[in-house]
Amino acid sequence: MNQVNKRHLATRGLLFAVALVLVYLFRPLFHPIFYDMIYSPGAFIFWTITLLSVTFLWFLPPFDVTDSRTSSALAELSEDTDKDQMNSSAVVKLSLVGIVVIVALIIAGVYAVPANEFEERTLAQQTMNEGEAIESFPEMNADNARIAPKPVADTQTRGSVSYRQYRLGTSDIARMPDGRLAWSYPIQPDGTRNMLFENQQGVLLSDMTSMEDREISAFDDTSFEIGEGMLLHRNSEWNLRKSDFWAKYQDDAIEFVHDGKPYMAYPKTGHEWHLTPIPHTTPTWEGVALLHPDGTIDQLSPEEAQESEILDGQRLYPLYNAERKMSSLGYREGIINQLGTIGSHKEEVEIADLPSGAGNQQPFVIDLEGEQMSYVTALEPYGADTRGLDEVWFINSRTGQPTFFESNKQTLLGPERAMGLVRSEDSRTGWGDNFFVVEPIPVIVDDELWWHSKVVPTDNTDITRNVFVNSETEEAIALTSTETVEQFLAGETVDPNETVETEPSEDENIDYYIVIQDDDGTVIERIPVKPGEDPSVNFVSSDEIKAGEQNETSTG
Incomplete structure (x- = not known):
């Protein structure tokens, strides 16, 4: 080894050591690269090939570009390189690095395709092995309902x-x-x-x-x-x-x-x-x-x-892990089964869609009995036209233990359909223009699954009402106070008319009176109800009424 090469190796070795020290000192910046190198097959292939090649070329002595045979070989590798640049060893090495990167990308990309499929398959098998089937839904914590949706909480909190x-x-x-x-x-x-x-x-x-x-x-x-x-x-x-x-x-x-x-x-x-x-x-x-x-x-x-x-x-337990487990369940019957063209899609499930503007995503976080937060995911059968629920999975947020309830072909509504029912039950509200239905959350009442949505104005400044839709019967119940929401979740009989008081009537033509009071108990109005009538009183804000009237005027 001549003196020039020794000096070259010493200089490059010193710079390489300095680079290693800097990488170590600023290692949080390089965390994504090194973590993926160790735990991602595709990234492992790409970075291993690239870094080893770069290190080899870094220590390799400069090319003798004056040699005619070397020049000819380099010309074949870099045909588009300007002739003047061909005289630079550094440019030649950069060209080689570019070739290595492209080759590494191709190899890593090709390998990543089957590796990702097997990752999903293995994760689905692990989830099914860990999962425990349950005969009935777990009990809710009625005192900890998710009443205030995130957009409203953000608006009110930041404004306070x-x-x-x-x-x-x-x-x-x-x-x-x-x-x-x-x-x-x-x-x-x-x-x-x-x-x-x-x-x-x-x-x-x-x-x-x-x-x-x-x-x-x-x-x-x-x-x-x-x-x-x-x-x-x-x-x-x-x-x-x-x-x-x-x-x-x-x-x-x-x-x-x-x-x-x-x-x-x-x-x-x-x-x-x-x-x-x-x-x-x-x-x-x-x-x-x-x-x-x-x-x-x-x-x-x-x-x-x-x-x-x-x-x-x-x-x-990480929400990320819970979501990954649930999204992998489409692979539980095998890789081929879920392929678009040749797959039979037998028993295949997928995470139920949430409509645009729902404001949340699965897994949902709810509080079960005993103050045990759980990650809940609703799964529907594979297919563009299927919106009924197939399974509901619960992952304990403290242990990561999964359990699941199977509908056994029983038709249960999903969140998308439930939100549609909330809107269809009230055609007077200016949906989209003035009010939104947001954050459908699954809740369990008397062993029945209900979808708990909230109606909020478009500026997210308030909560107009909480609406519960039965996933089996499609019954919708609108409640406008915390007390009645808690009573409903506790399985108590709730009158949707809430604060409406009634009093008997001495008139044989009047069955009873609906008495409307303000917050101080002052009677505002008495509405007579005749025998056989079954009135339903809904609490609607003045903004909703105005929005509905404007909507009717514009469409009329």
């Missing part, structure tokens, strides 16, 4: 706070100290300067279990050393990746309060390899990262997270 240097981040579902469910928000810095120098200032919880006078609790006197909306090394994601590099944090942060102190929890997703019939991976649950305000991160295993007093009652 006043932070000059901060804003509310992405909301998620958490449990409040008293057991109620809430939309939770990080109070994070707003603006580039503040994101660089200011800290997340606690969390905010917005009660989702009430229509009237909803409680909004701001725990904004605790500064987080690392947190949401903070840039560079102070950002929570940066530090999570440093703390556990070989995990993914696919879910949004769960903000909550324990003993008056705010925390954030991040469910962790990992992957495991399967070598047969060809190497592929499937997602796993790696535990929870618990972030303290002082910047401490507790990396907890699933068992440690379940035993944590701080995390008691909170969601632990």
Whole structure:
């Protein structure tokens, strides 16, 4: 080896070492690349070929482009390269790297197709092996209904706070100290300067279990050393990746309060390899990262997270994993069975569609009896024209244990049809122009599945009413108070007329009177009801009436 080559190798070796140190110091930036290299077959092939080739060419001594045979060979590799550039060894190496990248992409892409199919098949088999069939639906927690939809909660909550240097981040579902469910928000810095120098200032919880006078609790006197909306090394994601590099944090942060102190929890997703019939991976649950305000991160295993007093009652299992398991169930009868052209689609299921504007997505998060949050997914038979439910899956948000209820060919309505029934029951409302039906959530009442939707104005400033549609009978019940919603979910007989009082009549031609009162109990009007009449009183806001009248005028 001549002196020039030795000097070249020494220089390249030193620069390579510096590059490795920089990559290590800034490893959170490279986390997606390295994680996929280890746990994604296609990415493993692409990055392995590319990085090994680049490293080899980096240390390879410069080409002797003055040699005629070398020049001829290089010309064949780079026909479109300008003749002047052919004299540069660096340009030749870059050309070779380009060729390697293209080849690596082709090989990785070809392999990824069957690997992805086997990933779905294996995940479906795992889910079915873990799943336990149940004869009846689980009981609901009637005190923790999801009454306030996310768009309304976001609008009302953001309109009730006043932070000059901060804003509310992405909301998620958490449990409040008293057991109620809430939309939770990080109070994070707003603006580039503040994101660089200011800290997340606690969390905010917005009660989702009430229509009237909803409680909004701001725990904004605790500064987080690392947190949401903070840039560079102070950002929570940066530090999570440093703390556990070989995990993914696919879910949004769960903000909550324990003993008056705010925390954030991040469910962790990992992957495991399967070598047969060809190497592929499937997602796993790696535990929870618990972030303290002082910047401490507790990396907890699933068992440690379940035993944590701080995390008691909170969601632990990643929503991402739950969605992946449910979407894989179309492969449970095999890969060929679900193929579009040659597949028979026997017993194939798919996640039920939600109409545009629904405002949520599956899996749904609901609270079951005993304050056990569950991820619920409604599955329908494969096919463009099938909208009836085939199965309803429940995944325990703390253990990841799946259970499922089979309809056994019983016709159950899905969320899309249920939302359509809500609109069709009230033709006077200006749907789309003035009001929306949003957030259909599955609830169980007396072992029957109902779809719980909310009617809200287009500006998301209020909740007009909660509407329940029976998935079997198509019965629709509209309720306009928290009390009646809770009574309904508890299985009690609920009068949709709610606050309407009645009084007997001494007139034989009048069966009774409907007495309408205001909030102070003052009688506004008495409406006579004759024998044989069965009136139904619906509470409709003046805005809805005006919208309906305008709609009738425009269409008339």
